[in-house]
Amino acid sequence: MAHDPDLFEFLCRMGDNTLVLGHRVSEWCGFAPVLEEDIALANIALDLIGQTRMWLGLADEVEGAGRSADDLAMLRDVWDFRNVLLVEQPNGDFGQTMMRQFLFDAWHLRMLEALTTSTNTRIAEIAAKAVKEVSYHVERSSGTVIGLGDGTVESHSRMQAALDLLWPYVGELFSTDKVDVAMTQAGIAPDPASLRAGFDAYVGGVLAEAMLTIPDGDFAHKGGKTGFRHSEHLGHMLTQMQWLQRAYPGSSW
């Protein structure tokens, strides 16, 4: 495969989203509110880490520079990460974690569905596998958002606070730049903006059932998927995630 910088960039975006969110979700292991949630969160993290290995594995092939999926995950610094800001936000309480998951899942499912018809067969294959897992993720996170939104006064107010906090990170999922234009023109990936209407309809329905109100305004933070300006949180996450590889370089694990 000839090196295509836009394709490499696109694959890093997909892989870094699942890498960073998978890592965040794995931080819950052993600390969830009930045992069943502990098991379910570990399942989601495992799916996301598995998807990361596929996306970054393909990114390695496309780049052809001998950087394996592990090298890409463990040896890049903040500025080379291409995940959206939403997924690097800290876990907060369980409600904040589930709201972040829900907003991401609702985008992720639509993105993967579109990628199953990608002109790049490798991408279509990865998407076909991932879409099955993510259909379950969105079903589960939607159910939890509804249950907690329409639960007690306290659970409702915590979920509303989580939505208020995270909503400004939604817009970045649908922003379009030159990489997206190149992917759309090649028939590799959809124009992110084209996924917005489906997202809004689905998310609007779930949040209404959850008795939650989408905040006014369309302000959107950006800078994650382009790598221009991540939040301060990502560096701390990488400090932990990459520590062994950095402290003992050249070792085989």
Place this chain on the structure above:
Amino acid sequence: MYAQMVKSEAADDSPEAISFQARIDAGEKIEPKDWMPAGYRKTLIRQIGQHAHSEIVGQLPEGNWITRAPTLERKAILLAKVQDEAGHGLYLYCAAETLGVSRDDLTEMLLDGRMKYSSIFNYPTLTWADMGAVGWLVDGAAIMNQVPLQRTSYGPYSRAMIRVCKEESFHQRKGFDIMRKMSNGTPAQKRMAQDALNRFWEPSLMMFGPSDKDSVHSAQSMAWKIKMNTNDELRQKFVDQTVPQADYLGLTVPDETLKWNDEKGGYDFAEPDWAEFYEVLKGNGPCNRERLAARNKAWDDGAWVRDGLSAYGQKRAARKVAAQ
């Protein structure tokens, strides 16, 4: 062994108790609806409960390394393993519930210290090699006890053990694989591997509990087939299995007295420091406070979630009724 020093209740000599013992002697399984002596029920609740708690608290020392796993594959394997442990906790709590105690009741007894979990989980995991040592030694020791428990007299416990054992032997192999990689790695990795064995050797031997060959409680549990072997038998078997594995890895078991004994067909080895063991049980292990605090915090922080979801469940049920 995830249940240590479980105090056994005494048997009675009623006609029901005598025919109950006859069923056990004949190798029959006891099922939840069958008559059983109160002492049998109580002892089992203690043992299964302690076992379940060990699975839950046991998530913490390994969970400690999930966010620092060195590769994506290692991270996935470790996460899957810790998830399996949560699953084991779930089967075991379900088995205990068949004896008439709720999971919430058992959880409260863990959180306020009335019930114990295995001493081993009060030791810290300090390097990546500890993920190998825990799988190799701790799961290895657990399997020694759990394999015979597949034949235990109480049906739900026996069936839970059958599922647990399948996963545990996979865990042990994965642990050994980490140890092999580390012992064949860089000098720093080899040092980590030896250091992990040095720190986990004695606590692993303690997992079987002190010698109980003369204990009346143990004899009763063995008659009920709740306990299948003495602690010493299992410990000997563990040492005999593990020492050649350490040799294969090129690691040194931290016991200068360790020596093969032709006559008994097993190794002679030093007893672990039982004074330390009793201190750990009293709450003075290196991580007792952190482990219980972590479980309490998770439970307390999650209260609003449990309340929220159960309130929603009730509302939904009420709406369904109203709609009918």
